[in-house]
Amino acid sequence: MLFTGKEDVCIKVTSVPASLVPYRLSFSAQVSSSRPVSKVESNYPLDALQYLNTDQTKASVKMAAGHKFDRDIELLIYYKDAHQPTVVVEAGQASAKPGSLMGDPVVMLSLYPEFPQAVMSSVASCGEFVFLLDRSGSMAGSRIKSARDTLLLLLKSLPIGCYFNIYSFGSSYEHIFPKSVEYNEKTMEEALNEVKRMGGDLGRTEILIPLEHIYSQPCISSQPKQLFVFTDGEVENTKEVLNLVKKNSGFHRCFSFGIGEGASSALINGLAKEGGGHAQFITGTDRMQPKVMQSLHFALHPNVLDISVKWDLPKGVSVTALSPPITALFHGQRSLVYAQLTGQSSEAAEGCVTVKYSLAGHPSQNQVHFSLKPAEDTGLTLHRLAARTRIRSLEMEERESRGEQEEGLKKKVVELSVQSGVSSAFTAFIAVNKGDGEVIQGPLVVRNVPTPRRTAGCMLMQCRQSIHPVMNDMMGLRSPGSALFCPPLRNFSNDSFSVPPPRDPLLQLVSLQKASGCWVLDPALAAALGKTSEEVEKPKPASVNQEVWASILALIWLHGFKMDAQEEWELLAMKAVSWLRAQNALCVTECVEAGNALLGCSVQKEALGL
Known part of the structure; x- marks a missing residue:
């Protein structure tokens, strides 16, 4: 029996000695890329990398014998010239209607820019950094603690000479300073003392009013505004919030962070898109700090302006964009552009795509020539990724529309979702018996799969680690080698014990x-x-x-x-x-x-x- 949490639930696990497990597992993978593969690393031992062609763009990798599959498999694939733009063309589905997204070829442009070292080494010493923290009730506990630790790192990392302020919001909002102040030892310590007292105690998630107040503050000369928004929920007026950010996008960038599975992707992605910034999601066991510090790196470097993507194709071939326009580019951050190709061309025909932008006042241009002959045996991966991107864009438009336009967009989403097999806000997967075509009724059936048995001592340790450490002796756990007993567990909170956790x-x-x-x-x-x-x-x-x-x-x-x-x-x-x-x-x-x-x-x- 394995204890699974605070509730009185025990799940049966079929466990047998490793020598009696009635199956074997192996793992191998084939890597294919438009760039040569330089190496593959893993958290498991690997056999030697095998190249499948002379230009080393295809390779095979296999797990070495003797692995136990006792943890997740992680593969790190390294490519040569990874920062150069690449283009891949994928053939459409033969059975799909010509002219549809799944029936026509799809092209994917991958941008992974590496900006000049002279620009990247000169971290900006100016800027107005405004941090807007959600303190609604759902942020209480570990989330607000992680946010406080993150604000500590942010405040210690700000450059001398910049300006900053910290706002927090729920049903109402608060700010540490009446207006943004110059960053120095006195103001930093004052802000940190206030941050230590912050809790998830301000009610509901209402972000529009504090944003209006932030935007009403006059700009500070030569100090471009950088807004960091942290929230774990969603709001009822997403459209108004995003319109406000878009209206003020000319003088600031917005970096957004969705905390937990309940954070609204429409809000988080929309804030970054309309504010020319970058969106991050912190879910599960993710640490907030590295993702936030990455965004601070982005905020400290010059803004990339006037981004354009131009396709040059042979006569008779046209291109339809499936991705929204790129509004921001960052050093070492991948951006993907999907498009649908319509029309006929010879197999030897070539296309060209040109990406232009301005960085720190200097124009830059990348140009890629590519074959229009589609890649083979791709399993329609690019088509489904393109469909997902298009569906998300249409869903965003649907949220902002009304009446007949709303119904029309919803119909487009459903059609594209059914056609591509990619789920949307209006569709879902249903289990069907292939024999009779009937929808399967009733609860899911659990099948016990035999797994290698750990020693009783290890099982005991696993069970204990899933429980508050102070409760071990209260649980009536028996010695190694004996049966494991999981009695009902009362709801204890960390506040019931006075021993504070050690600080990082x-x-x-x-x-x-x-x-x-x-x-x-x-x-x-x-x-x-x-x-x-x-x-x-x-x-x-x-x-x-x-x-x-x-x-x-x-x-x-x-x-x-x-x-x-x-x-x-x-x-x-x-x-x-x-x-x-x-x-x-x-x-x-x-x-x-x-x-x-x-x-x-x-x-x-x-x-x-x-």
Whole structure:
């Protein structure tokens, strides 16, 4: 029996010794791309990569023998020249009506831009950053805690010289400052103290009024507005909200974050689309911080303007866009464009697509020539992806329409959904018995699939890990090797116990950084580094001041122990490096060597950016 949560539910799991499992599993995959495949990595051991053609655009990979399938399979596929635009043409379905999306060829343009290093290395030191946080009742608990931790990282990562403010909303709204203020140590600490007190206690999700207030504030000269919106719900006036954002899109960018499965995709995607920003969704066990910090990276770099996509095709062939126009491009962020090709051409015919945009005042152009001969044996993957994109666009239009126009759009969505086999807001999949064509009635039938048995001790550990740790002794769990008993469990909340959870060591260190980018040598820093004050102070070179030494130690710790979370602390580390360079400190090499010895690391000075 396996305990599954707080409710009194136990599910039977058929478990047998591994040697008696009546089946075997293997895994192999074929990779096909318009770009050469450079390598494939996995969290499981792999056999050697086998190339299937001379240009290495097709390859086969197989899992090595002996794997247990005891965790999800992850494959990382690396391509050569990945940042170059690519175009793929897919043949239509032979049985589909010519002129329909599924009957005609579909073309997909993939953009994965890599902007010049000169632009990317000059992080903007200006901007007005406005953070709008949902504090409705559904945000209470772990969501509001994660949001508070995220605001800590954001505030520590802002550049000196910018302006900022924090709004929160529910049935009403609040703001920390009457208007956006200059970012410095005093205003940062004041904001952080207010953030610590924020809870999910402001009622319903009503975002329109605080947005109207934000947009009513006068713009700050030479400080482009960057709006970050965090919400876990949906609103009744999505159309009015998006129209407001669109109306003000000329002087700001909007980055939106949907928290949890209940966040409205129409609202989150619409905010980013109309605001020329980027949308992120945080669901399941996703961490909010890396996704938000990625968007802050985007916000700190110049806006890409005047984006256009132009298709040049042979006579007799026309193109119909299936994707909405691209409103934003970001470094290292993929954008996809789908289109339907209509008409006839020779197999040797070629097409061309040109993408133009302006970055930091400099015009840029990418041009791709491609064969109109469709790819074979693709399983209509591109058609269904294109249909999904088109369906989502039509659904958005339907929400904003009324009367006959609304009914017409709904009819288009249903037709396209049925034709492509892609679900929509107005269609669903129904199980049908292929023998008699009848809809299957009644509840689903559960089939027990034998799985390898874990040791009783492991099963006991799994059961215990799914329960609050303080409850282990209350559960009446018996010793390893005996039957596992799952008695009814009362509803306990974390508030029933007074032991606070330990703070994330990364956030503990980040919270000690000053707005200027430096750290101070004090007992709190020593504790964050896992050392005593004496251990931290003793190896400091005599000619180096305490803040320089403290800041180098913090950077070594980040690079030595938290590289897996680099995207979360990268910006604040850059700020620390800038501060250190401005000090013209002596003995930096000696400090790095002493810091490595103290912390047990081997981080090179060059890796720190020094």
